[in-house]
Amino acid sequence: MPGMFEALETGKSIKGSDFTKLRDALRPQLIQAQLALAKANYSVIIVIAGFDGAGKGALVHRINEWMDPRRIDTNAFWQHSDEEQSRPRYWRYWRHMPPKGQIGIMMGSWYQACGYDGMSDSLSSDELALELQEIESFERMLTDDGTLLIKFWLHVSRERQNLQLREEAPLKMQNPRVPADPDKWWDKYPKALEISAQLITATDSSHSPWHLIEANNPNYRDITVAQIIVDAMTGHAARESTDTSPKQTAPIDHRIGQPTVLDKVDLTRTLERDEYKVQLRKQQDNLQDLAWELNARQRSVVAVFEGWDAAGKGSAIRRVTQAIDPRLYKLVQYAAPSDEERAQHYLWRFWRNLQRDGRSTLFDRSWYGRVLVERVEGFAQPNEWKRAYNEINMFEKQLVDHGNIVVKFWIHISPDEQLARFKARENEPHKHYKITDEDWRNREKWEDYALAVEDMVAHTSTHHAPWTLVAGNSKLSARIDILETLCSEIKKELQG
Amino acid sequence: MPGMFEALETGKSIKGSDFTKLRDALRPQLIQAQLALAKANYSVIIVIAGFDGAGKGALVHRINEWMDPRRIDTNAFWQHSDEEQSRPRYWRYWRHMPPKGQIGIMMGSWYQACGYDGMSDSLSSDELALELQEIESFERMLTDDGTLLIKFWLHVSRERQNLQLREEAPLKMQNPRVPADPDKWWDKYPKALEISAQLITATDSSHSPWHLIEANNPNYRDITVAQIIVDAMTGHAARESTDTSPKQTAPIDHRIGQPTVLDKVDLTRTLERDEYKVQLRKQQDNLQDLAWELNARQRSVVAVFEGWDAAGKGSAIRRVTQAIDPRLYKLVQYAAPSDEERAQHYLWRFWRNLQRDGRSTLFDRSWYGRVLVERVEGFAQPNEWKRAYNEINMFEKQLVDHGNIVVKFWIHISPDEQLARFKARENEPHKHYKITDEDWRNREKWEDYALAVEDMVAHTSTHHAPWTLVAGNSKLSARIDILETLCSEIKKELQG
Numbered sequence: 007m008p009g010m011f012e013a014l015e016t017g018k019s020i021k022g023s024d025f026t027k028l029r030d031a032l033r034p035q036l037i038q039a040q041l042a043l044a045k046a047n048y049s050v051i052i053v054i055a056g057f058d059g060a061g062k063g064a065l066v067h068r069i070n071e072w073m074d075p076r077r078i079d080t081n082a083f084w085q086h087s088d089e090e091q092s093r094p095r096y097w098r099y100w101r102h103m104p105p106k107g108q109i110g111i112m113m114g115s116w117y118q119a120c121g122y123d124g125m126s127d128s129l130s131s132d133e134l135a136l137e138l139q140e141i142e143s144f145e146r147m148l149t150d151d152g153t154l155l156i157k158f159w160l161h162v163s164r165e166r167q168n169l170q171l172r173e174e175a176p177l178k179m180q181n182p183r184v185p186a187d188p189d190k191w192w193d194k195y196p197k198a199l200e201i202s203a204q205l206i207t208a209t210d211s212s213h214s215p216w217h218l219i220e221a222n223n224p225n226y227r228d229i230t231v232a233q234i235i236v237d238a239m240t241g242h243a244a245r246e247s248t249d250t251s252p253k254q255t256a257p258i259d260h261r262i263g264q265p266t267v268l269d270k271v272d273l274t275r276t277l278e279r280d281e282y283k284v285q286l287r288k289q290q291d292n293l294q295d296l297a298w299e300l301n302a303r304q305r306s307v308v309a310v311f312e313g314w315d316a317a318g319k320g321s322a323i324r325r326v327t328q329a330i331d332p333r334l335y336k337l338v339q340y341a342a343p344s345d346e347e348r349a350q351h352y353l354w355r356f357w358r359n360l361q362r363d364g365r366s367t368l369f370d371r372s373w374y375g376r377v378l379v380e381r382v383e384g385f386a387q388p389n390e391w392k393r394a395y396n397e398i399n400m401f402e403k404q405l406v407d408h409g410n411i412v413v414k415f416w417i418h419i420s421p422d423e424q425l426a427r428f429k430a431r432e433n434e435p436h437k438h439y440k441i442t443d444e445d446w447r448n449r450e451k452w453e454d455y456a457l458a459v460e461d462m463v464a465h466t467s468t469h470h471a472p473w474t475l476v477a478g479n480s481k482l483s484a485r486i487d488i489l490e491t492l493c494s495e496i497k498k499e500l501q502g
Numbered sequence: 503m504p505g506m507f508e509a510l511e512t513g514k515s516i517k518g519s520d521f522t523k524l525r526d527a528l529r530p531q532l533i534q535a536q537l538a539l540a541k542a543n544y545s546v547i548i549v550i551a552g553f554d555g556a557g558k559g560a561l562v563h564r565i566n567e568w569m570d571p572r573r574i575d576t577n578a579f580w581q582h583s584d585e586e587q588s589r590p591r592y593w594r595y596w597r598h599m600p601p602k603g604q605i606g607i608m609m610g611s612w613y614q615a616c617g618y619d620g621m622s623d624s625l626s627s628d629e630l631a632l633e634l635q636e637i638e639s640f641e642r643m644l645t646d647d648g649t650l651l652i653k654f655w656l657h658v659s660r661e662r663q664n665l666q667l668r669e670e671a672p673l674k675m676q677n678p679r680v681p682a683d684p685d686k687w688w689d690k691y692p693k694a695l696e697i698s699a700q701l702i703t704a705t706d707s708s709h710s711p712w713h714l715i716e717a718n719n720p721n722y723r724d725i726t727v728a729q730i731i732v733d734a735m736t737g738h739a740a741r742e743s744t745d746t747s748p749k750q751t752a753p754i755d756h757r758i759g760q761p762t763v764l765d766k767v768d769l770t771r772t773l774e775r776d777e778y779k780v781q782l783r784k785q786q787d788n789l790q791d792l793a794w795e796l797n798a799r800q801r802s803v804v805a806v807f808e809g810w811d812a813a814g815k816g817s818a819i820r821r822v823t824q825a826i827d828p829r830l831y832k833l834v835q836y837a838a839p840s841d842e843e844r845a846q847h848y849l850w851r852f853w854r855n856l857q858r859d860g861r862s863t864l865f866d867r868s869w870y871g872r873v874l875v876e877r878v879e880g881f882a883q884p885n886e887w888k889r890a891y892n893e894i895n896m897f898e899k900q901l902v903d904h905g906n907i908v909v910k911f912w913i914h915i916s917p918d919e920q921l922a923r924f925k926a927r928e929n930e931p932h933k934h935y936k937i938t939d940e941d942w943r944n945r946e947k948w949e950d951y952a953l954a955v956e957d958m959v960a961h962t963s964t965h966h967a968p969w970t971l972v973a974g975n976s977k978l979s980a981r982i983d984i985l986e987t988l989c990s991e992i993k994k995e996l997q998g
Contacts, residue, residue, distance in 0.1 A: 087584050339572035
């Protein structure tokens, strides 16, 4: 019974004269597919994986030669900068995601790091399985978003690979991908085969299947890959254009009128101003020290601030930022996305602002917009915001796995309190700009938003990243609650 | 005769009750100025400089407290990532430029690195003077683009500073900005004063004057700075809105009909296909090795490809990329800017794509668009494209100073040859997409473009980054010329 890779070693090849004919037929099709893509609302990611010496570089050259290379972005992930290493692992892939209408080639990609980890024995078999699951979820998230993912695994026979590695040996001083001692490399070959088979089987799904290519003969390799790309791209384009499914309507929510999780928040809490001042000073002093300690230990907080309009998000955030040296945090605010952001997965614009280890990121509104405003206003379809819970949990899990401390606040106020604040804002000259027609419109959808918040808390209050619901009718007590929670979460982590 | 800083130590202060009154008057003005800015076509950069312990952090807190912090981006440049270090020095500032409508606070900014260099004796006095000149040009480039630059130098007395540094000593384990041994720091104080005075005087220009602030008394410091910000922002807004200067018209060019530098290019050159194949192989082999050697030495090529429509830019670039491992270069193509790019200085979108040391960047069209298409089509005003020559030379000088090898190609063809290629393209199915109405329109302006090219070559063919005019009527000889030039420029640098 041949193994996965043995089954690939059948000696497939294409003669020179046939090659020319096939190539000349394929090239216009590749260009056509690329032109159609330019106007499409999705991107194409081509993953090229395989062992060293399998011809990944040569294949990438070929793709760039046969298509329009100016709309292809080729990314190799072989050297990691400290900026990449000091952020969650997938950051390095997110920063190179192709925008809609374009092709991104990922050489090695997320499989390479995972494969090396598996080889190095630094991972247990269970840990490797978990990493592969993470890859699987990551890819599903991309394809759910419409991305066409085409994955190639190039396989060459041991003989061929040996030849290739040794052939290039004279250049090895320059070319870091050629191992200094090919013989040593071969000791690991059986293990490499085993890990690779595991990689492939665990991530070979219907939404992103693997194409296993016998790559001994470059002609066969290039023609086959080109044909698969044409088929995948034209097929995807056809499916997308015939997708005439009408806009989904949200199901009727039978909880309307029922109490929500927000009704459990005790809005009667207050705090005397004198006591507030004492507490504020104390907590800010705490936070200041903790922020430097986080920096010394190269840890970061990722803090999310959400809440009703006029709940006091801005002023609460200010009490937080007052305490932290500006060198140690970045405050980012989210409103409408830019066109570069619109051309990416909705999580992209949050990934791009993630700060390095030792620097915290404060999100004034966040990825939860997907399941709040985008849900309520119908900007996201029900299937989109429903799967977002899982996508968001995965995202936050990656942050936590990397060592970030994720803290999430929803500041709750009563509708009456909101009304009072809206009116006050309209009368104060330097706050007048804070109140817009949109705020009044949102207010009319209070119940819809309350249910969206309840679902959000239910679905995303995970063990590693729980929600904190803050009673906001008293701005003073809300600020202290937020500072206290932040400090205690950081302390817990630093001691843990 | 008191020195620059002695003159600042007069004991300015504001009492608490006055402070409250002044603050309450200033805050609405700050907010108003910020709201006006949000709709404006320029950005504001606030530079906050001064010694350690001068209160820069506290002042930044205050600005963020009094204004809307969500439209302020605070940047500190105290720890440099390897990604920053492996690119020309100003890259780290370009990547944090505020977009139009927003405020960027630069703590320390470009003055900090320069000041440290000056202190460390690693720079001669002449070298420091040159660095300061570079800063001056950089700031002028920003202000020429409409940016409002507000620069503060905070000065505290020696006594006050000593107190502050020692006061914070218990925290020094956490806070890296507090020197481990304040006494040692003081030995360098006279030198620090001297360098700072030099920094300030060399860069104190009418377009970006320094505001020297006695910062012993935080009340005085904050009120003064806030007042200056309000005045600068409202003044700038008023100037910008009354700028009703009509669109400038380009002067009549008396060279029309005269021979240009392009007429010197010998377009009769040809190359036999057999000889081409031999040469291509040889030069690509060369380039492949050189690219790895560049990587081993952590050097990069920055290559610019410009030329007439249908001059063969794309196919020439392909012959270059075929030779280089995809891990070692990035090809970037420039067409219309995105909205994020439009909200920045025109050079920003080139800076953002600059690759790290060891990886080359190939620009398919480039910053020269400013003096070519933007000039000819009137997208840039005459004063804008005229000053671009100097801006571009400065930019390329920074690349070269950092160790990049800058190579620039203009591929020249005759109008007849262009016509023949346009027609051929219209008939070939997989090239049809390459020809658009715009190409035909550009063709009608051949003479205007030729003069723009002549001016470009005359103004920007510098010693450190000369232009290579490539004879393009024969695609084959053009490709070999380009490969040869690339190889010889790289070799020269690696041997030099």
